[in-house]
Amino acid sequence: MTVTRFAPSPNGPLHLGHAYSAIVAHDLARAAGGRFLLRIEDIDGARSRSELAEDFRLDLAWLGLEWDEVPAQSTRLADYARAAEALRGEGLLYPCSCTRAEITEDAASIGPEGPVYSGRCRREGPVEGRPVAWRLDVAKALAVTGPLSWTDALAGEQAARPELLGDVVMVRKDEPASYHLAATLDDAADGVTLVTRGQDLFSASHVHRLLQALLGLPVPRWHHHPLLLDAEGRKLAKRRNSPSLADRRTRGEDGLLLAAQLRLHRLPAGISLGSA
Numbered sequence: 001m002t003v004t005r006f007a008p009s010p011n012g013p014l015h016l017g018h019a020y021s022a023i024v025a026h027d028l029a030r031a032a033g034g035r036f037l038l039r040i041e042d043i044d045g046a047r048s049r050s051e052l053a054e055d056f057r058l059d060l061a062w063l064g065l066e067w068d069e070v071p072a073q074s075t076r077l078a079d080y081a082r083a084a085e086a087l088r089g090e091g092l093l094y095p096c097s098c099t100r101a102e103i104t105e106d107a108a109s110i111g112p113e114g115p116v117y118s119g120r121c122r123r124e125g126p127v128e129g130r131p132v133a134w135r136l137d138v139a140k141a142l143a144v145t146g147p148l149s150w151t152d153a154l155a156g157e158q159a160a161r162p163e164l165l166g167d168v169v170m171v172r173k174d175e176p177a178s179y180h181l182a183a184t185l186d187d188a189a190d191g192v193t194l195v196t197r198g199q200d201l202f203s204a205s206h207v208h209r210l211l212q213a214l215l216g217l218p219v220p221r222w223h224h225h226p227l228l229l230d231a232e233g234r235k236l237a238k239r240r241n242s243p244s245l246a247d248r249r250t251r252g253e254d255g256l257l258l259a260a261q262l263r264l265h266r267l268p269a270g271i272s273l274g275s276a
Contacts, residue, residue, distance in 0.1 A: 002034030003193045004223075006060070006067070007183065009041045010052035012238030014059050014245045016271065017198070017228045020262050024225045025196040026065045027263070036065070037190055040072040043182065045174055048074075059245040062255030070190045079185055080177035083215055084134060084170055092141050092214065093134040093170055097126035108166065112203035116166035134171040138162050138210070145213040150205060153194070153223040160209040168207055184208045188217040196223045199275045200235060231270040 004025040008018060029036040038060065042048045053072070060067060087093045098106070098121060107115030117135065126132050141162075142148075148160035162168075169178045177185075187195055195205070202224045212219050227235045236242040249255060265273055 001193065002029050002032035003037065003191050004029040004034070004196050005037040005039055005070075005187065005190060005192050006196075007039040007041050007186070008056055009044050009047075010049050010056070011044050011047040013052065013247075014056055015236050015238065015242035016245070016262070016268070017236035017242065019059070019063055019245055019258065020228050021196070021198060021225065022060060022065060023063065023259055023262055024223070026067070028194060028196060028223065034193075036067045037192070038067040038069045039186060039190065041179075041182070041186075043073045043077070043175055043177065055246050059249060059255075062245070062249045063259040064256045065259075073182055073186065076182070076186065076189070077176045079189065080171075080182055083181060083185055084177070087136065087170065087214065088134065090144070090214075092137055092144070094122050094137055094167075095126045095132035096121040096135045096167075096169070097130035097132050111164050111166060113165055116164075117168075119167055122167060131173045133169045133173045135167040136170050136207075136210075138165075138167050138207075141210055141214055145210060148209050148213055150209040150219065151221050152202070152205070153221060155202075155224065158205075160206050162206040162210045165203060165207055180204060180207050180211065184211045184217065185215075187220060188212070188215075193220050194223055195220050196225065198227045198235070199224045200227060226273045226275055228267065229272045229274045233272075233274070236271075 006022040006025050008014060026036045040053045042050065084093065103117055104115045106118040106120055108118045109116045122137060150158050150160055152158060168180055170181045172178050205222050209219065229235055248258070267273065
């Protein structure tokens with residue numbers, strides 16, 4: 001059975017980009033007679049606002065989507081801790097005290113998600129007295145798993161290359177798990193067979209495939225859809241105050257019509273479809 005999911009974080013209202021992503025996931029599941037899941041990713045510290053989760057449900061219903069809701073991330077902290085401890089026990093995680101400024105200054109290169117961590121704390125250890133994150137030693141992890149591959153429904157078979165992102169964080173300084181660890185564990189727990197998300201997260205799937213191999217998790221297929229872009233060619237984002245679905249809904253716009261237009265790529269003025 002095809003199982004997809006939409007997994008928003010309640011740190012700001014949903015916008016058209018979220019609507020498009022949810023519709024893609026919903027329609028792929030429905031076309032295959034499968035299930036479409038809603039999961040609230042609410043472990044973003046003080047930025048998470050529980051009241052937004054209900055707005056998300058209202059937005060999805062307004063778009064005419066139907067879903068099964070699965071437990072939010074905040075109920076799964078013990079699962080993340082166990083997985084991190086397992087990786088730590090295999091000697092695959094190391095503590096890192098570097099600040100963002102230090103990471104940028106020491107960057108080994110620029111990767112798909114920005115500066116690639118140089119591995120300073122892997123070589124020298126963390127600075128005493130500073131809070132630490134826990135990073136995955138990617139080279140050591142690949143030595144354990146050997147070559148890996150994964151499949152994207154649009155781009156085809158991919159050789160897993162997590163080294164492009166460097167030694168990514170698994171447990172953040174201020175949160176119980178990084179996106180990489182939490183989303184990978186959640187998708188396995190929820191039985192997701194087709195991971196649908198935007199093209200901007202394509203590179204993250206290299207890391208997630210590695211984690212699946214290390215933790216003995218099932219391997220789904222992926223579907224990285226194009227992004228909705230603003231007039232300047234940037235993906236729509238909460239931090240740029242992209243117009244919200246809630247605003248459109250409360251002022252009386254027709255959500256079913258909007259969903260139909262998004263399916264046909266009849267986009268509002270100033271919005272285009274691309275990879276960013």
